[in-house]
Amino acid sequence: MTFYERVIKYFYIVIITFLTLTGFGQMPIFKRYRIADIPGLGWLAEFYITHAMHYIFASLLIALSVYLFFDHIFIGKKERKITTTGYVKGVMILGLIITGGLMVFKNLSGILYSPIVISILDLSHLILCMTLLFYSLFTLIKAKRWTMK
Amino acid sequence: MKPTITRRSFLKGTITAACSIATSSSLAKAAAGLENGQPIATLLDISKCVGCQECVYACKEVNANKYPKPQKPFPKMYPNGVKAEDWSDKTDVIDRLTPYNWLYIQSATVEIDGEQKDLTIPRRCMHCSNPPCVKLCPWGAAVQLDNGISRIDADICLGGAKCQTVCPWLIPQRQTGVGLYLDILPSFAGNGVMYKCDRCYNRITKGEIPACIEACPENVQTIGPRDEILKQAYELAKSMNGYIYGENENGGTNTLYVSPVPFDKLNSVIEKGKGKPHLAAVKDSMETGNKLAVAMLIAPFAGAVGAAMKFYSINKKNDD
Numbered sequence: 001m002t003f004y005e006r007v008i009k010y011f012y013i014v015i016i017t018f019l020t021l022t023g024f025g026q027m028p029i030f031k032r033y034r035i036a037d038i039p040g041l042g043w044l045a046e047f048y049i050t051h052a053m054h055y056i057f058a059s060l061l062i063a064l065s066v067y068l069f070f071d072h073i074f075i076g077k078k079e080r081k082i083t084t085t086g087y088v089k090g091v092m093i094l095g096l097i098i099t100g101g102l103m104v105f106k107n108l109s110g111i112l113y114s115p116i117v118i119s120i121l122d123l124s125h126l127i128l129c130m131t132l133l134f135y136s137l138f139t140l141i142k143a144k145r146w147t148m149k
Numbered sequence: 150m151k152p153t154i155t156r157r158s159f160l161k162g163t164i165t166a167a168c169s170i171a172t173s174s175s176l177a178k179a180a181a182g183l184e185n186g187q188p189i190a191t192l193l194d195i196s197k198c199v200g201c202q203e204c205v206y207a208c209k210e211v212n213a214n215k216y217p218k219p220q221k222p223f224p225k226m227y228p229n230g231v232k233a234e235d236w237s238d239k240t241d242v243i244d245r246l247t248p249y250n251w252l253y254i255q256s257a258t259v260e261i262d263g264e265q266k267d268l269t270i271p272r273r274c275m276h277c278s279n280p281p282c283v284k285l286c287p288w289g290a291a292v293q294l295d296n297g298i299s300r301i302d303a304d305i306c307l308g309g310a311k312c313q314t315v316c317p318w319l320i321p322q323r324q325t326g327v328g329l330y331l332d333i334l335p336s337f338a339g340n341g342v343m344y345k346c347d348r349c350y351n352r353i354t355k356g357e358i359p360a361c362i363e364a365c366p367e368n369v370q371t372i373g374p375r376d377e378i379l380k381q382a383y384e385l386a387k388s389m390n391g392y393i394y395g396e397n398e399n400g401g402t403n404t405l406y407v408s409p410v411p412f413d414k415l416n417s418v419i420e421k422g423k424g425k426p427h428l429a430a431v432k433d434s435m436e437t438g439n440k441l442a443v444a445m446l447i448a449p450f451a452g453a454v455g456a457a458m459k460f461y462s463i464n465k466k467n468d469d
Contacts, residue, residue, distance in 0.1 A: 026285070026287045026311075027287045027309065027311075028287075028309035028310060028311045028314070029338075032228075032231055032309075033228060034228065034230075047285060047311060047314060047315050048315070048434065048437070048438075051285065051438055052437050052438060052441055055438060055441035055442065055444075055445060056441060058445065059441070059444060059445045059447075059448040060448070062445065062448040062449055062452065063448040063449065063451045063452040063455070064452060065452065066448070066449045066451075066452030066453050066456070067451075067452035067453070067455045067456045068452075068456075069452075069456075070452070070453055070456030070457065070460075071456045071459060071460075074456060074457075074459075074460040075459070075460060075463060101445075104442045104445060105442075106284070107284045107285075107435065107438060107439070107442065108279075108439055108442060109278060109279035109400065109435070109439070110278075110279070112293055112294075112295060115289055115292045115302060115305070116289075118289030118292070119288065119289035119305070121289075122287060122288060122289050
């Protein structure tokens, strides 16, 4: 793995970690399960803080995804091939960005979605996140990579 | 059986007759607002309120069918320390907001023109223009209707109380032992259902006005399209040299109060606490999120520009 690939990898891990933490922080669970009582983790129970952080890390994920997409189209295509793992994770991240983007739009003033649409978006965003996490654990154990030379 | 006339039934009869003209006018205005796709707002003239609590009783009567009917004993909740909230044995409490009381009268003794006066203020959900309770509910249990009403669907709510935490006035109130959480993981997730004023959304759908407005003998409240209500609020404030609350609070609400004394003065003397909302100035809770949402639009362009710059730099190196 080159230095450049290593930087991208750790940047991606940091983004996904904070997105997961702040995403789960949208549910009132960190206070109930006293995780927010652990010194240094009190912010996890502050809904407005986790909400803003989720938006910031989502912006970073979008920027990174678009960067890697065009990087692959312009340069990477000649050197490497996207694996099935890469495609599966890519589709899940795209799904998370679309459902998340629709929820961000919903949160703007004057935008009204029907209750059923809100519930579907909330649940699909959560299910996609859980699936990506479990699939990432599986690919980590099996040492499967996003791309191959 | 000897017929009896209670104070309430007497007031009800006279109010119904006396308010019929005002009611039909309010209804017409509200309907016009709906047709124009505008949010409907209410204006409360604090100087008119006599604290008779007719609105409180009317609210309780009309909304009784929406109140929780909890199953007891409550399921044991984990971890230990997660507290059940039970108001089912205190349904007659009317001096604060509870799951069984969505409107109450707040009192303030203030000095007006050198004279001590008692003011009474009907308090309930403010129905924010951009309600954080709705926008930040993780399950879509809280919804905002086209007419600006925000309400909590008791069939979907899990009672996590996030809506209460993010509400600048901490309005929604929880009852344990009721709702969907009982069918999922009652010991590990959820804690009942959150309740608050839904501004009689079902009555408005049928062409009726909210019970609190209909029952008021002093015509404290007016209902209509927000633009028109705001205009009226300005006129009223000007006529009494008074002040407006709700125009800009939390980015604007569909409940506007007009008072003869400044709201910070009122806020300093009213009783505040659990189920007793303040009257302080409130900044827009959703403002940071909305600004970050706009910034989010830049993210894909930043990514594309980054990739293009890398491509250009590699090409330039190859050309050299």
